[in-house]
Amino acid sequence: METEVLEALHTLRSVRSFQSTPVEREKIEAVLEAAAMAPSSGNSQPWEFVVVTDPEVKSRVREPMLRTWGSMIRHFLRRLPEKTRRIYEEAGEMVKETGEVPVLIFACLDSSRASRTPEAKYASIYPAVQNLLLAAWAQGLGTCLTIHGSTPRRGEEEVKKILGIPNNVEVAACVYMGYPARSVKPPRRKPVGEVTHWNRW
Amino acid sequence: METEVLEALHTLRSVRSFQSTPVEREKIEAVLEAAAMAPSSGNSQPWEFVVVTDPEVKSRVREPMLRTWGSMIRHFLRRLPEKTRRIYEEAGEMVKETGEVPVLIFACLDSSRASRTPEAKYASIYPAVQNLLLAAWAQGLGTCLTIHGSTPRRGEEEVKKILGIPNNVEVAACVYMGYPARSVKPPRRKPVGEVTHWNRW
Numbered sequence: 001m002e003t004e005v006l007e008a009l010h011t012l013r014s015v016r017s018f019q020s021t022p023v024e025r026e027k028i029e030a031v032l033e034a035a036a037m038a039p040s041s042g043n044s045q046p047w048e049f050v051v052v053t054d055p056e057v058k059s060r061v062r063e064p065m066l067r068t069w070g071s072m073i074r075h076f077l078r079r080l081p082e083k084t085r086r087i088y089e090e091a092g093e094m095v096k097e098t099g100e101v102p103v104l105i106f107a108c109l110d111s112s113r114a115s116r117t118p119e120a121k122y123a124s125i126y127p128a129v130q131n132l133l134l135a136a137w138a139q140g141l142g143t144c145l146t147i148h149g150s151t152p153r154r155g156e157e158e159v160k161k162i163l164g165i166p167n168n169v170e171v172a173a174c175v176y177m178g179y180p181a182r183s184v185k186p187p188r189r190k191p192v193g194e195v196t197h198w199n200r201w
Numbered sequence: 202m203e204t205e206v207l208e209a210l211h212t213l214r215s216v217r218s219f220q221s222t223p224v225e226r227e228k229i230e231a232v233l234e235a236a237a238m239a240p241s242s243g244n245s246q247p248w249e250f251v252v253v254t255d256p257e258v259k260s261r262v263r264e265p266m267l268r269t270w271g272s273m274i275r276h277f278l279r280r281l282p283e284k285t286r287r288i289y290e291e292a293g294e295m296v297k298e299t300g301e302v303p304v305l306i307f308a309c310l311d312s313s314r315a316s317r318t319p320e321a322k323y324a325s326i327y328p329a330v331q332n333l334l335l336a337a338w339a340q341g342l343g344t345c346l347t348i349h350g351s352t353p354r355r356g357e358e359e360v361k362k363i364l365g366i367p368n369n370v371e372v373a374a375c376v377y378m379g380y381p382a383r384s385v386k387p388p389r390r391k392p393v394g395e396v397t398h399w400n401r402w
Contacts, residue, residue, distance in 0.1 A: 004205035005339035009235040009332050029393075034210040036393035038331065039346050042285055043388075047396060054400040084243055118319055119348045119373060126327030127346070130239065131210050133328070134335070138206035145240050145328070147320045164402040172320060187244075192230075192237035195248060199255040201365040 008138055013187045015142025016094040018178030022053070023102045027139050031177070034135030035107070040124035046114035047128050050106040050163050055099060060162045062098035064155030065148040065174070069095050072153065094176060095148060102178035105132065106149065106159070108169045125172045132175060142180035149174050209335055214388045216343025217295040219379030223254070224303045228340050232378070235336030236308070241325035247315035248329050251307040251364050256300060261363045263299035265356030266349040266375070270296050273354065295377060296349060303379035306333065307350065307360070309370045326373045333376060343381035350375050 032049055040046060052058055073092060077085060098104070107129050114121045133143045149159035150171040159171060233250055241247060253259055270293065278289060299305070308330050315322045334344045350360035351372040360372060 001205045001209055002339045004202045005209045005335060006231065006235060008202055008206045009336055010238050012238070012240075014240055030207065032393045032397055034207060036390050036396070037211050037213070037388060039213075039215055039334070039388075041348075042288055045390060045396075048398065049393070049396060050398045050400075050402060052400055057400050087243055117348070117352055117354070118323065119352050122319065122323035123327050123330070123346065123348060123374060126324050127331035127334070129324070130328035130331040133240070135207060135210055138203045140203075145324065147242075147318070147324060151318055151320050153318070163398075166402065169402075173324060187238060187240075189237050189246060192233045192250070195237070195246075195250060196233055197249065197251045197364075199251075199253055199258050201251060201367065 008134055011186045012134060012137045013184045014144045015180045015184060016090050016144050016176070017181040018101055018142065018176070019181055020100065021102065021179050023141060023178060027141065028103060030139065031132050031135045031141070032105075035128040035132040038128035038131045040128070041115050041120040044113050044115070044124060046109050046121075046124050048108040048110055048169055050108065050165065052104040052106070052163070053102065057162070058101065058104060059099040061104070061149060061159050062095070064158035065098060066095045068153060068155040069148065091146070094144060101176045103176075105175040105177060106163065106165075106171050107132070107173040107175065108165060108171050111168050111170060122172070129173050129175065136177055140179065141177055142184070144176040146174050146176065209339055212387045213335060213338045214385045215345045216381045216385060217291050217345050217377070218382040219302055219343065219377070220382055221301065222303065222380050224342060224379060228342065229304060231340060232333050232336045232342070233306075236329040236333040239329035239332045241329070242316050242321040245314050245316070245325060247310050247322075247325050249309040249311055249370055251309065251366065253305040253307070253364070254303065258363065259302065259305060260300040262305070262350060262360050263296070265359035266299060267296045269354060269356040270349065292347070295345060302377045304377075306376040306378060307364065307366075307372050308333070308374040308376065309366060309372050312369050312371060323373070330374050330376065337378055341380065342378055343385070345377040347375050347377065
């Protein structure tokens with residue numbers, strides 16, 4: 001198991017451009033099952049998932065997500081270093097294509113089951129989201145973890161209304177998913193030795 | 202890769218009782234390398250890791266973590282349903298044993314590299330933590346994701362002082378790690394179908 005798992009952890013990379021091929025229902029379900037195996041505070045399992053494959057619903061949520069992304073990006077895109085700016089530009093292209101992405105998965109938190117402490121709350125959803133990305137990757141699918149529609153400044157209220165998400169539930173992430181349009185290389189990260197401290201900072 | 206990765210995602214379980222056998226440095230490094238491959242907002246990689254293996258440092262951080270855990274738990278342990286209470290009691294045993302756990306890894310966020318939006322910030326650390334747990338699991342190690350020493354009410358300030366963590370860095374999680382004292386079964390979770398919504402809540 002070791003080699004394959006470490007390989008998946010090391011090769012998983014954000015995919016922002018997808019084939020139009022639909023994703024098989026069984027693969028989507030396998031991805032959600034893996035997500036729901038993640039740890040959570042006191043095993044509270046506060047997650048809820050809204051899976052969007054209907055083109056009409058996708059194009060409806062696209063509107064607030066694209067609009068809020070556009071107004072956010074306008075303010076700071078020019079100030080970014082070129083490398084980071086390119087990531088954001090590619091990210092913007094993906095939001096524009098929201099209507100054509102095969103699957104969107106909104107990972108949500110039911111506040112009646114989630115802790116109020118931010119660390120406990122978010123540590124009970126983002127490990128599940130990472131499981132989701134890895135289970136997709138292992139099945140040949142590409143994903144991109146985003147917070148479109150997941151914060152007040154990113155159109156969360158409108159997205160919740162479109163999807164019928166109740167008041168006590170908050171959106172924590174919106175994952176784009178589909179078969180990658182092209183093969184991708186492993187991601188580039190700075191060496192972890194630079195951010196590791198042994199026994200004392 | 203698919204079978205092994207899905208197996209790891211489905212079998213990973215919190216381990217709260219460890220052998221005293223030390224963990225090989227190469228395994229700890231492999232775990233951190235996997236953590237640092239996780240996605241982060243705009244590839245900001247805002248993580249820093251403090252790895253504690255020195256028994257003296259472990260016993261020093263134990264004090265504020267155990268004290269704040271004790272005062273927190275006193276208030277609500279009696280009110281919990283039996284099943285949840287048992288999880289918390291076992292969790293309490295682990296905190297008491299902090300000095301003897303082979304490795305503690307404090308996963309931290311450098312606020313100068315992290316987003317201020319809570320979702321973007323925590324979505325840039327807990328996926329890395331989940332990678333860490335999975336890389337450990339794949340190498341035969343057990344882990345437990347906790348927020349001891351990671352919030353103001355959990356002794357964060359004292360833990361930061363003991364470890365020399367600078368002011369601009371916050372602790373997001375404290376992972377306990379070592380070889381499991383006994384074999385564990387896959388975790389129990391409610392069926393994900395109960396929390397999945399297709400196209401609309």
